[in-house]
Amino acid sequence: MGKLLVVGSVALDTVRTPFGEASEVLGGSAAYFATAASYFTTVDLIAVVGEDFPDQHLKFLKSRGIDLTGLERRKGDTFRWKGEYSYQLNEARTLDTRPNVFETFRPSIPDRYRSPAMLFLGNIDPELQLDVLRQVRRPLLVACDTMNYWIDRKREALWRVLEQVDALIINDGEARALGGQPNLVQVARDILTKGPKHLIIKRGEHGVLLFNHKQTFGAPAFPLEQVRDPTGAGDTFAGGFMGYLAATGNLSEASLRQAIIFGSVMASFTVEAFSLDRLRVLDYKEIEARFREFKRLTHFEDLS
Amino acid sequence: MGKLLVVGSVALDTVRTPFGEASEVLGGSAAYFATAASYFTTVDLIAVVGEDFPDQHLKFLKSRGIDLTGLERRKGDTFRWKGEYSYQLNEARTLDTRPNVFETFRPSIPDRYRSPAMLFLGNIDPELQLDVLRQVRRPLLVACDTMNYWIDRKREALWRVLEQVDALIINDGEARALGGQPNLVQVARDILTKGPKHLIIKRGEHGVLLFNHKQTFGAPAFPLEQVRDPTGAGDTFAGGFMGYLAATGNLSEASLRQAIIFGSVMASFTVEAFSLDRLRVLDYKEIEARFREFKRLTHFEDLS
Numbered sequence: 001m002g003k004l005l006v007v008g009s010v011a012l013d014t015v016r017t018p019f020g021e022a023s024e025v026l027g028g029s030a031a032y033f034a035t036a037a038s039y040f041t042t043v044d045l046i047a048v049v050g051e052d053f054p055d056q057h058l059k060f061l062k063s064r065g066i067d068l069t070g071l072e073r074r075k076g077d078t079f080r081w082k083g084e085y086s087y088q089l090n091e092a093r094t095l096d097t098r099p100n101v102f103e104t105f106r107p108s109i110p111d112r113y114r115s116p117a118m119l120f121l122g123n124i125d126p127e128l129q130l131d132v133l134r135q136v137r138r139p140l141l142v143a144c145d146t147m148n149y150w151i152d153r154k155r156e157a158l159w160r161v162l163e164q165v166d167a168l169i170i171n172d173g174e175a176r177a178l179g180g181q182p183n184l185v186q187v188a189r190d191i192l193t194k195g196p197k198h199l200i201i202k203r204g205e206h207g208v209l210l211f212n213h214k215q216t217f218g219a220p221a222f223p224l225e226q227v228r229d230p231t232g233a234g235d236t237f238a239g240g241f242m243g244y245l246a247a248t249g250n251l252s253e254a255s256l257r258q259a260i261i262f263g264s265v266m267a268s269f270t271v272e273a274f275s276l277d278r279l280r281v282l283d284y285k286e287i288e289a290r291f292r293e294f295k296r297l298t299h300f301e302d303l304s
Numbered sequence: 305m306g307k308l309l310v311v312g313s314v315a316l317d318t319v320r321t322p323f324g325e326a327s328e329v330l331g332g333s334a335a336y337f338a339t340a341a342s343y344f345t346t347v348d349l350i351a352v353v354g355e356d357f358p359d360q361h362l363k364f365l366k367s368r369g370i371d372l373t374g375l376e377r378r379k380g381d382t383f384r385w386k387g388e389y390s391y392q393l394n395e396a397r398t399l400d401t402r403p404n405v406f407e408t409f410r411p412s413i414p415d416r417y418r419s420p421a422m423l424f425l426g427n428i429d430p431e432l433q434l435d436v437l438r439q440v441r442r443p444l445l446v447a448c449d450t451m452n453y454w455i456d457r458k459r460e461a462l463w464r465v466l467e468q469v470d471a472l473i474i475n476d477g478e479a480r481a482l483g484g485q486p487n488l489v490q491v492a493r494d495i496l497t498k499g500p501k502h503l504i505i506k507r508g509e510h511g512v513l514l515f516n517h518k519q520t521f522g523a524p525a526f527p528l529e530q531v532r533d534p535t536g537a538g539d540t541f542a543g544g545f546m547g548y549l550a551a552t553g554n555l556s557e558a559s560l561r562q563a564i565i566f567g568s569v570m571a572s573f574t575v576e577a578f579s580l581d582r583l584r585v586l587d588y589k590e591i592e593a594r595f596r597e598f599k600r601l602t603h604f605e606d607l608s
Contacts, residue, residue, distance in 0.1 A: 087486040088486065089486070182391040182392065182393070183528075183529065183530070183531070184527065185527045185528060185529040186529055189529075203510065206507065206510035206511070207510070207511070207522075207524055209524070209527065215600070216527055216601055217601060217602070217604070218511075218524035218525075218527065218601050218602055219524065219602065219604075220511055220513070220522035220523065220524055223488065223489045223513065223520055223522065224487075224489060225487065225489040225490055225493075226487070227487065254604070254605055257603075257604035257605070258604055258605060260604070261604055288607055291606075291607055292606060292607060295604070295606040295607075296519070297520055297521065297522050298521075298522055298523065298602055298604075299561075300521070300523075300558070300561035300562055300564070300565055300599070300602075301558055301561070301562060302595075302596060302599040303592055303595055303596060303599075
């Protein structure tokens with residue numbers, strides 16, 4: 001298989017949770033996604049950072065084999081996000097967002113990136129997502145993320161994106177906002193009729209659901225004794241999911257299900273520490289071991 | 305295997321949800337539990353109703369093969385509960401509770417009930433749960449439910465119950481209140497150290513977790529297109545779970561996992577209609593079919 005391309009944000013996060021805090025640490029959807037996916041395949045990254053972006057983070061991303069040709073370095077400051085979590089750990093309270101150089105981000109795809117095997121459009125303005133789609137040769141699989149901000153403000157552009165992508169990966173609150181009703185099964189049917197073939201709904205500590213025209217698949221989240229920082233869990237999930245699919249090139253239903261589990265495994269590691277700290281020291285053997293634990297966690301015998 | 309004994313409430317519920325309302329319909333923990341369990345085994349029921357309790361409900365419970373020798377009929381009115389649900393459908397808002405004859409309920413176990421194979425102590429005062437335990441010969445499996453009201457007000461008596469039961473079946477909010485912390489894995493470890501061998505945490509639309517010293521098992525809820533009334537889902541779950549275990553007498557880990565799925569299947573039917581209306585017309589073949597759908601919903605291939 002060819003490469004996996006991700007377009008999204010690279011940021012410096014300041015995060016406080018009941019279990020500690022971290023200041024000016026590596027974050028952003030593309031950083032989480034690419035790092036998670038790098039355990040499975042090679043990744044090309046498109047994002048923008050400012051002059052203040054620390055070299056150590058570039059070094060880390062490169063050490064994961066991530067191609068940074070598409071990481072623009074521009075005059076100004078890097079995207080800053082500041083947030084905190086309560087004991088529920090389900091949703092961040094944003095204390096401050098400073099898009100800085102990200103505000104005028106216009107993804108420009110280097111020539112060598114233009115035929116990706118798979119493409120992930122991180123949570124950015126749907127107009128920019130459309131712009132990226134115009135610049136690449138049709139990949140085998142395109143997935144995208146979005147958020148309530150775009151669902152509220154750019155619904156039309158977002159639907160144009162959704163008509164062109166194969167998979168939408170969003171959380172349950174976003175799914176309900178997009179579908180305009182509380183029942184997720186009805187939401188899924190509505191979204192699948194109008195847009196992507198696959199809808200993946202992330203529910204944080206409650207696991208994940210995959211809907212498509214053929215099947216529904218549900219998996220719980222891996223029960224963890226210590227969740228220190230949920231930041232980036234969703235993008236890490238997407239990175240594990242697409243990284244595995246890109247590595248195998250197999251889009252069968254069995255493969256999609258395994259990819260969902262790999263995504264859940266990667267997310268379960270990410271939340272064990274702040275920023276990307278857990279992934280920095282993660283070994284592929286640990287990923288396989290936790291996949292097998294997931295199997296033991298969810299297995300039951302069918303009726304004879 | 306012998307019989308399954310349940311002690312709990314039989315009530316007349318008035319419920320409003322975004323999908324309709326039902327007035328003075330059959331409800332109560334023992335009614336939901338016994339009806340669900342009756343699909344798997346024979347059930348003895350202990351509860352109290354007033355003079356106003358409609359004969360049609362007695363007829364229905366008898367038609368399910370439930371032994372009502374232990375259903376006391378007393379002067380006064382039957383337990384009334386009135387509640388409503390928002391679109392979230394996760395938690396009921398109680399509008400009115402009138403315990404009536406239930407207020408002075410003192411479970412007295414008929415002789416023929418005193419050697420149950422398995423026992424379920426529905427959500428009643430822990431002092432009464434202890435009283436029941438004193439009156440029966442030790443069953444193969446005892447499970448109990450409780451609620452925040454007792455966790456707050458009768459914590460000591462509740463822990464005395466928990467030292468004597470094999471399984472505690474509660475929802476996630478109750479588990480966190482009992483364990484005194486937000487992380488369910490830590491809560492589980494704490495509860496299992498001090499009390500029952502098995503902790504089953506019901507999470508409504510988010511599924512269920514089983515913790516014991518050997519294993520953790522997690523299953524999503526069955527994704528439903530139409531949830532009309534969640535009342536009784538938890539007790540129906542417990543009824544399916546214990547009904548299956550009582551029918552087989554098998555307490556192996558594989559059997560416990562299948563029992564969790566049977567419980568989830570029964571709960572998924574209950575919430576499709578108000579009161580016990582879906583269970584009234586339910587066929588065992590539908591239960592098996594949905595069990596198999598559950599298997600398809602959650603199955604993925606392990607790594608080779």
